Amino acid sequence: MWIDEEGYSLRSQPYQAPGTRYQVPENALMTWSVSTLARAHDIIARYPQRRSAVMPLLYIAMREDGRLTDDGMRQVADLTGLTPAQIQSVASFYVMYKTEAQGKYLVSVCSSISCFLLGGDDVLHAVEQAAGVPAGEADDVIGVEHAECIGACGGAPACLVNFELVEGLTPEKAGEMIEWLRNATPEVINADELQTLFGGRRSFDWAIKEENGAIGPYPAFPPFGTAAQNTTALEPGRVGPPVGGKVPPPSGGGRGAEV
Amino acid sequence: MTYPLVLFRRMTDHPADSHSIDRYLETGGYEQARVALGQTRDELVELVKSSGLIGRGGAGFSAGLKWSFLAPARPAYLVVNGDESEPGTFKDRQLLERDPHQMIEGMIIAAVANEVHEAFIYIRGEYPKPARRVQQAVADAYERGYLGSDVMGSGYHLDITVHLGAGAYICGEETALLNSLEGRRGEPRLKPPFFPAAKGLYMLPTIVNNVETISNLPHIVERGIDWYKGLGHDVDTGTFLFSISGHVKRPGNYELPHGITWRELIYDVAGGIRDDNELKAWVPGGASAPWFIPSEHLDIQITKSVTDSSGSMLGSGAVIVMDETTDMVAAAERLVRFFAEESCGQCTPCREGTTWLDMILRRMLDGGGRAVDLDLLYDVSDNISVGVGWPPKQTTICPLGPSAVSAVKSLLDYFRDEAEAHIARANRVPLTIKGGGA
Numbered sequence: 001m002w003i004d005e006e007g008y009s010l011r012s013q014p015y016q017a018p019g020t021r022y023q024v025p026e027n028a029l030m031t032w033s034v035s036t037l038a039r040a041h042d043i044i045a046r047y048p049q050r051r052s053a054v055m056p057l058l059y060i061a062m063r064e065d066g067r068l069t070d071d072g073m074r075q076v077a078d079l080t081g082l083t084p085a086q087i088q089s090v091a092s093f094y095v096m097y098k099t100e101a102q103g104k105y106l107v108s109v110c111s112s113i114s115c116f117l118l119g120g121d122d123v124l125h126a127v128e129q130a131a132g133v134p135a136g137e138a139d140d141v142i143g144v145e146h147a148e149c150i151g152a153c154g155g156a157p158a159c160l161v162n163f164e165l166v167e168g169l170t171p172e173k174a175g176e177m178i179e180w181l182r183n184a185t186p187e188v189i190n191a192d193e194l195q196t197l198f199g200g201r202r203s204f205d206w207a208i209k210e211e212n213g214a215i216g217p218y219p220a221f222p223p224f225g226t227a228a229q230n231t232t233a234l235e236p237g238r239v240g241p242p243v244g245g246k247v248p249p250p251s252g253g254g255r256g257a258e259v
Numbered sequence: 260m261t262y263p264l265v266l267f268r269r270m271t272d273h274p275a276d277s278h279s280i281d282r283y284l285e286t287g288g289y290e291q292a293r294v295a296l297g298q299t300r301d302e303l304v305e306l307v308k309s310s311g312l313i314g315r316g317g318a319g320f321s322a323g324l325k326w327s328f329l330a331p332a333r334p335a336y337l338v339v340n341g342d343e344s345e346p347g348t349f350k351d352r353q354l355l356e357r358d359p360h361q362m363i364e365g366m367i368i369a370a371v372a373n374e375v376h377e378a379f380i381y382i383r384g385e386y387p388k389p390a391r392r393v394q395q396a397v398a399d400a401y402e403r404g405y406l407g408s409d410v411m412g413s414g415y416h417l418d419i420t421v422h423l424g425a426g427a428y429i430c431g432e433e434t435a436l437l438n439s440l441e442g443r444r445g446e447p448r449l450k451p452p453f454f455p456a457a458k459g460l461y462m463l464p465t466i467v468n469n470v471e472t473i474s475n476l477p478h479i480v481e482r483g484i485d486w487y488k489g490l491g492h493d494v495d496t497g498t499f500l501f502s503i504s505g506h507v508k509r510p511g512n513y514e515l516p517h518g519i520t521w522r523e524l525i526y527d528v529a530g531g532i533r534d535d536n537e538l539k540a541w542v543p544g545g546a547s548a549p550w551f552i553p554s555e556h557l558d559i560q561i562t563k564s565v566t567d568s569s570g571s572m573l574g575s576g577a578v579i580v581m582d583e584t585t586d587m588v589a590a591a592e593r594l595v596r597f598f599a600e601e602s603c604g605q606c607t608p609c610r611e612g613t614t615w616l617d618m619i620l621r622r623m624l625d626g627g628g629r630a631v632d633l634d635l636l637y638d639v640s641d642n643i644s645v646g647v648g649w650p651p652k653q654t655t656i657c658p659l660g661p662s663a664v665s666a667v668k669s670l671l672d673y674f675r676d677e678a679e680a681h682i683a684r685a686n687r688v689p690l691t692i693k694g695g696g697a
Contacts, residue, residue, distance in 0.1 A: 046420045049461055054442030093444040094425035096384045112346040114504040114579055116593045148597050149346040150385045153504035154511045163387050191388055204353045204512055207274045219387035221423050222394055
């Protein structure tokens with residue numbers, strides 16, 4: 001590995017010098033809406049270096065198009081000053097960035113050791129049967145995949161629907177859940193609702209019911225959009241705690257003044 | 260037998276709102292951050308060092324020592340590792356979801372101790388709900404002046420950003436996590452030269468601590484070294500969070516002192532084996548740890564040193580219990596498959612070796628096992644981790660590859676007869692030469 005005099009790695013692009021301004025290229029074709037771009041700029045502003053925003057921006061791109069498209073990756077490249085190839089290299093590394101359509105609901109059934117010991121494979125087969133979709137594929141409504149450990153070992157077997165958790169499943173309940181998703185087609189996937197309808201033993205007491213939930217096959221996290229966020233559009237240029245949880249540092253602070 | 264609760268105290272006493280800032284403040288919250296703001300780096304590093312706090316992420320390294328290695332260059336960064344992905348582990352999920360302010364207060368203490376003004380919490384992508392709770396807690400802390408440009412009126416400046424991963428176990432390895440946080444592929448960096456304390460995030464000094472480690476800090480500042488040591492056993496100070504799963508009657512997260520025995524943990528705390536079956540084996544510290552068996556290990560004490568000298572590790576505290584009905588070849592295959600899927604692909608022994616191990620084990624399960632397979636398993640393991648010993652030798656940049664060997668080594672050490680039985684029952688079609696004529 002090559003390192004320059006300042007200890008910076010030269011693997012792909014030089015580290016951004018503090019205070020460097022980056023301008024989105026003028027010829028960049030921005031197809032995202034104004035509010036999405038505002039959201040993207042809000043995320044970029046949270047990191048000391050622009051490149052760090054690649055992962056959250058990839059989620060934004062998924063939300064825009066329902067999956068990760070070439071256009072979405074190009075937008076992320078233009079916003080971060082990287083090449084589309086660099087963005088694709090990152091996107092292809094992480095399993096949660098999906099370049100193929102996953103349907104409206106992505107069901108990820110855990111098949112790691114603790115779930116396996118308690119019948120996780122039977123749950124996966126039941127989901128495949130009920131959905132009529134083999135693991136790794138999707139139709140217009142439901143996508144099915146096997147997942148590696150999702151951190152619900154105390155409530156095994158478990159699965160995620162649009163990354164919202166259901167614990168203590170049985171093959172029967174899992175099948176019913178797929179039927180319900182197909183017939184009721186809920187707009188919002190809420191973990192507490194799913195758990196009440198189809199779940200069983202939990203890893204621990206969830207205690208508080210939450211209204212918020214997922215609106216697509218990507219994690220429901222405020223910067224990328226959740227059910228609650230969807231109703232209150234982000235105002236352009238807004239910064240501060242309610243969305244970002246971050247106050248801009250005082251002028252002359254430790255961070256590079258990046259725009 | 261009940262044990263004192265520390266990290267789980269608030270969520271046990273106030274289950275309905277232990278995550279809210281109002282409850283946190285009502286139960287003494289953020290007072291220890293105020294204390295820390297009045298102390299120097301040396302005082303705080305010394306406090307944590309002499310408390311004996313061991314990092315709870317799995318590697319078992321002294322947290323105070325890690326802090327003391329931080330290079331003098333500034334800015335420096337603090338990164339909390341919430342990429343909990345080790346099979347069997349779900350303790351951090353509970354801490355993040357049920358008591359996020361405890362961790363944020365710990366972050367303020369760690370930031371002051373290391374002169375850090377910018378901190379990140381890296382939470383695995385499969386945990387959006389815990390991430391939402393933490394995000395809300397961070398926003399509340401900003402609003403009340405516990406974070407931001409003037410922390411609690413002290414003039415100290417601290418920003419915290421929540422970063423969501425995207426489904427890669429390897430990002431739990433600290434240098435891979437930093438690459439990921441920089442917007443790169445989550446591939447581990449070489450150590451040396453890329454020790455985070457010297458060349459971490461953006462090649463600047465960086466402290467990476469686990470969620471549980473950080474959550475311990477407010478309690479250490481509040482009640483002191485002697486109290487904290489008194490909770491533990493000998494050099495293993497404090498309490499320890501165990502995630503118990505598999506064939507037990509009461510799986511879950513338990514906060515316990517070090518020094519109890521495995522028998523107490525499995526039979527008393529976790530209620531024993533389901534249907535009162537026989538215990539066959541258990542994984543004592545996450546999928547990377549070699550297994551323990553009842554005839555040898557049931558009555559040994561659970562401490563870091565005893566576990567290490569018995570040929571395994573406490574790791575992240577994930578205990579996976581397997582009863583008599585378990586097919587150990589299938590269990591080993593499932594553990595190895597995890598590492599094969601999660602290998603980042605940088606190092607050949609790991610990328611190819613874990614895949615080979617998985618294919619051989621699956622062949623045995625599918626009835627195609629061959630007489631040479633056990634030797635082959637050992638040989639491939641030996642190529643990933645020379646000598647197939649404990650602690651494992653490393654041929655790779657990070658310990659992921661050698662971790663996959665643990666399950667194979669355990670299978671060959673303790674359940675060789677079962678593996679041989681799989682091979683003996685194999686329905687091999689006699690080798691014939693097709694289209695040979697005559």
